[in-house]
Amino acid sequence: MRRTEVGGDDGEGCSMLKTGRGFRGAVTSPHHAASHAGLNVLREGGNALEAAIATAAANRSGLSPHEWSWW
DSSP states (O other): OOOEEOSOTTSOSOTTOEEOOOSSOOOOOSSHHHHHHHHHHHHTTOOHHHHHHHHHHHIIIIISGGGTTOO
16 A cells, blocks of 8 residues: 655645555545555455445544544
């Protein structure tokens, strides 16, 4: 997986935005660490549903609390 940071030093980009590339699937989420969790499931031979569950669980664990109205 190759990660590339999006945005520059001008303050307009978000440091949490990263891209990952794979050849057998794709995962996306509001936080790069949650996407990485889902991508790891795919790398280990998991299917799309398992990757989606892992990604959602990582997001729900507090990586993106503003999306879950916890605050």
